[in-house]
Amino acid sequence: MIKPEVYQALGLKDEDYRRIEKILGREPSKTELAMYSVEWSEHCGYSSSKKYLKLFPQTGRYQTMVGEDSGGFYYDDLAIIFKMESHNHPSQVEPKQGAATGVGGIIRDIFTAGARPIASLNSLRFGPLSEPYNRYLLGGVVDGIAFYGNCLGVPTVGGEIYFDESYTGNCLVNAMSIGICKRSEIARARAGGVGNPIMYVGSSTGRDGIGGCSVLASNEFCEGEEKRPTVQIGDPFTEKCLIEATLETLATGHVIGIKDMGAAGLTCSTSEMAAAGGVGVEIDLDKVPRREEGMEPWEVMMSESQERMLVCVKAGKEDEIHRIFDKWDLHAVVIGHVNDSGIVTIKDKGTVVARMTTKSLTEPEIFDLPYERPSDLDAIYRLDLKTIPVPKDLNEVLLKLLGSPTIASKAWIYEQYDHMVQTNTCVLPGSDAAVMRIKGKDWALAATSDCNSRYCYLNPNRGAQIAVAEAARNLVCSGADPAAVTDCLNFGNPNKPDRFYYFKNCVEGIIEACKAFGTAVVSGNVSFYNESPKGAINPTPTIGMIGILKKLDDRTTSYFKNEGDAIILLGDTGEEIGGSEYLKVIHGQVRGDAPALSLEREKDLQGMMLETIRAGLVKSAHDCSEGGLAVALAESCIINKDGKLGAVIDDLGSKIRPDALLFGESQSRIVISCDPKDVSKIETAAKKWKVPFRTIGKVSSSGFKIPGLIDLPIDRLETAWTSAIK
Amino acid sequence: MKFGVIVFPGSNCDQDCFHVASKVMGQPTEYIWHKNSELGKFDCLIIPGGFSYGDYLRCGAIARFSPIMKAVIDFANSGGFVIGICNGFQILLEAGLLPGAMLRNKGLHFICKHVKLKVENNSTAFSSKYQKGQILRIPIAHNEGNYYIDEAGLKDLKKNDQIVFRYHGENPNGAIDDIAGIINKKGNVLGMMPHPERSSEIELNSIDGKGIFESILDRMNKK
Numbered sequence: 001m002i003k004p005e006v007y008q009a010l011g012l013k014d015e016d017y018r019r020i021e022k023i024l025g026r027e028p029s030k031t032e033l034a035m036y037s038v039e040w041s042e043h044c045g046y047s048s049s050k051k052y053l054k055l056f057p058q059t060g061r062y063q064t065m066v067g068e069d070s071g072g073f074y075y076d077d078l079a080i081i082f083k084m085e086s087h088n089h090p091s092q093v094e095p096k097q098g099a100a101t102g103v104g105g106i107i108r109d110i111f112t113a114g115a116r117p118i119a120s121l122n123s124l125r126f127g128p129l130s131e132p133y134n135r136y137l138l139g140g141v142v143d144g145i146a147f148y149g150n151c152l153g154v155p156t157v158g159g160e161i162y163f164d165e166s167y168t169g170n171c172l173v174n175a176m177s178i179g180i181c182k183r184s185e186i187a188r189a190r191a192g193g194v195g196n197p198i199m200y201v202g203s204s205t206g207r208d209g210i211g212g213c214s215v216l217a218s219n220e221f222c223e224g225e226e227k228r229p230t231v232q233i234g235d236p237f238t239e240k241c242l243i244e245a246t247l248e249t250l251a252t253g254h255v256i257g258i259k260d261m262g263a264a265g266l267t268c269s270t271s272e273m274a275a276a277g278g279v280g281v282e283i284d285l286d287k288v289p290r291r292e293e294g295m296e297p298w299e300v301m302m303s304e305s306q307e308r309m310l311v312c313v314k315a316g317k318e319d320e321i322h323r324i325f326d327k328w329d330l331h332a333v334v335i336g337h338v339n340d341s342g343i344v345t346i347k348d349k350g351t352v353v354a355r356m357t358t359k360s361l362t363e364p365e366i367f368d369l370p371y372e373r374p375s376d377l378d379a380i381y382r383l384d385l386k387t388i389p390v391p392k393d394l395n396e397v398l399l400k401l402l403g404s405p406t407i408a409s410k411a412w413i414y415e416q417y418d419h420m421v422q423t424n425t426c427v428l429p430g431s432d433a434a435v436m437r438i439k440g441k442d443w444a445l446a447a448t449s450d451c452n453s454r455y456c457y458l459n460p461n462r463g464a465q466i467a468v469a470e471a472a473r474n475l476v477c478s479g480a481d482p483a484a485v486t487d488c489l490n491f492g493n494p495n496k497p498d499r500f501y502y503f504k505n506c507v508e509g510i511i512e513a514c515k516a517f518g519t520a521v522v523s524g525n526v527s528f529y530n531e532s533p534k535g536a537i538n539p540t541p542t543i544g545m546i547g548i549l550k551k552l553d554d555r556t557t558s559y560f561k562n563e564g565d566a567i568i569l570l571g572d573t574g575e576e577i578g579g580s581e582y583l584k585v586i587h588g589q590v591r592g593d594a595p596a597l598s599l600e601r602e603k604d605l606q607g608m609m610l611e612t613i614r615a616g617l618v619k620s621a622h623d624c625s626e627g628g629l630a631v632a633l634a635e636s637c638i639i640n641k642d643g644k645l646g647a648v649i650d651d652l653g654s655k656i657r658p659d660a661l662l663f664g665e666s667q668s669r670i671v672i673s674c675d676p677k678d679v680s681k682i683e684t685a686a687k688k689w690k691v692p693f694r695t696i697g698k699v700s701s702s703g704f705k706i707p708g709l710i711d712l713p714i715d716r717l718e719t720a721w722t723s724a725i726k
Numbered sequence: 727m728k729f730g731v732i733v734f735p736g737s738n739c740d741q742d743c744f745h746v747a748s749k750v751m752g753q754p755t756e757y758i759w760h761k762n763s764e765l766g767k768f769d770c771l772i773i774p775g776g777f778s779y780g781d782y783l784r785c786g787a788i789a790r791f792s793p794i795m796k797a798v799i800d801f802a803n804s805g806g807f808v809i810g811i812c813n814g815f816q817i818l819l820e821a822g823l824l825p826g827a828m829l830r831n832k833g834l835h836f837i838c839k840h841v842k843l844k845v846e847n848n849s850t851a852f853s854s855k856y857q858k859g860q861i862l863r864i865p866i867a868h869n870e871g872n873y874y875i876d877e878a879g880l881k882d883l884k885k886n887d888q889i890v891f892r893y894h895g896e897n898p899n900g901a902i903d904d905i906a907g908i909i910n911k912k913g914n915v916l917g918m919m920p921h922p923e924r925s926s927e928i929e930l931n932s933i934d935g936k937g938i939f940e941s942i943l944d945r946m947n948k949k
Binding site (some may be wrong): 015148151153235236237238240241267327329414415416417418419420421422423425426428437439642 | 737742761775777779780838865923
């Protein structure tokens, strides 16, 4: 008789246990319990989210590919594969290894699809740096990403970092990776062909990471818990060898299917590959390479040791595969075979220790969870502008905002990442989006990740729409046409209706915006239970987006280029300070509504922007986001540290409150600069697209001046902007 | 002329160097796997950057025991041209082909950014296309680039004009005497921390590194 403590320690509830007994028609073995516990965990099974994830558009303006573990789209003769994934809880417990293995895991998802990883991005969120533990987390996470990504030789080209009290006790580490391959080279995560061998390749199996996806990832943080043993340990050198060996193996044409052993390790890879191929598998655990003595079968099945993969190869080709992995000093061992039973059989020392249908493992119960608008939201939602005084010294406000860690320069962070290896990064970190060339092609890729979670907290549907719109805007400002989306949905405990309300509304917002932009959601990940004893994180549906530059020459950066160039503001500025960084940093308030957004106007703006960039009229383009117009202008002056310039803004033509004018975060606005002779051509394009247009000033040699409002020397802007994070 | 790019497990700039040698410079180029113990016929070997063997011990300390290294040392001793970039420089130090050692960066962080270099010696086979005193903009990307050599060794380097590149303006890693790249006494083995292969095409925002490959090509053509 199995005691409740046994299955509860694995993260299973009483009703889960009863369901397992019913499926098997008998008492489960320890190994079977362990396998169900990880496969049915929220992290692997998506029980709470599946109902909504099914609604994401999987087709768009570009032809898409949605695979088992990642997805992408096709362009020219290539497939661009990409995905974002969370490693939040491991990073909160052990920041260096948590972040490192997050990078390792997402990169494996890319090269198991047959694509060579060409770039990574990271979306990070921490509590305020004034708290020492948050500071420790930031340092550890950055160190972990650098430790792993730099060694692999995959450039970390971009990302975003926000700081907010809601992440104290539960930081977010979302890692995104991008790879490319020939259309015909895409590999699938499926087993097939009765009698074909299942090979275990890569590193050996130890006791690290047991329960990572179930006990750690699928629960809230509670007080006084020790969860460090559930965090995996990363070995980037082995992963680098694994990338090369895997791509060499796939090139042989002998591979039926391949899958990373990530969350839920051997359990997930065996059962999901068999289920995807509609077959069964029999695995002999005695063959699994071990790094520790005396491991129990259930431990082997649950281990999340890193840098391991499962490959189904054509019978008779085992030796050839073995030779490739041997060249790279990696294991490649036949541990089982495909059969037509639809059943996963696990043997240990000649005895069957687990036997269940693949369907029962991979199809956990789908819940239709209740949701309810949080009771405090109506009060927070109201903002009476009359209660917010306009500060006297707007120079001080601008300097404070530039020094707010969310806005400030992230150079201290991205300079610790190798962002140039592979020699494709043509627009380096610090601009609106990274641009990567593809050698041998005249087109290029742009990538960004975005989410203002404060907007999502105040207005989840619109906040999520803004995340999509801003990602697209960042791509367009770089000269790229938005092509497709991956997302990483970070929320609190889904079993609390007020948390689930955010999930449901954010997903609906993403769907609406993605449909408007014609950008399919090709891959993604859900991370629930992001809660500490202090409460849930802000709802954070991080959007990763890839765009195509028709010509690499269309690439555009965000900083001013030449003295005398005209500065133009595209888009309207409303009296909107709700949810802004200004309201938070200067007035200490998080309230009001998120800025308004019209998807139609946003599309017009982006259409116009892309048309004028492609016509070669635009010298710089910078999206107005956190900190509003004044911050966008200041950044355009100082981002290029080798060529700082100034700006004289003399015609904002607006009668709204100066704080809203300078620091409000109205959407669908871009600051561009151009040769004065091209102003009329850009104005004509703006009229055609019905985009609000105003020449607001010109680029100067030094100083940032807005008569009556702002007058600051450039070095003071730069000092404020560059000193916040180091 | 023919370039060879040595590949260790963990090399990660091998493809970048191959690309510059073959596509940008248009020269026949081959990869050489570290388990080979013999070299074919090459004019110039490039030991690329990366994390050979994960750099889990001291950088380059394991790579120098790879079978290919004996052949590389023989090649260098017989006058063949060798360029070690970043991890490749560290391997050349460990293999004794260049003097000195590498310490961790003074800031204890990995640093990836463009830095300014000053050409100190333009009479070498690797730097003849530059002007003496020319300032170059070339990126670095390393954790252990803090070059160190004892007083006598430094005196020797200076006396023999072996310092080819110095950091200009800012010294990013604490290297002694701002040293970014050195050459052996014979003048056929160059080691440098900055990555010229990352600054040899206009798309990458700098072509200041291309002069190194052009210099070596020029020397071979005159041979």
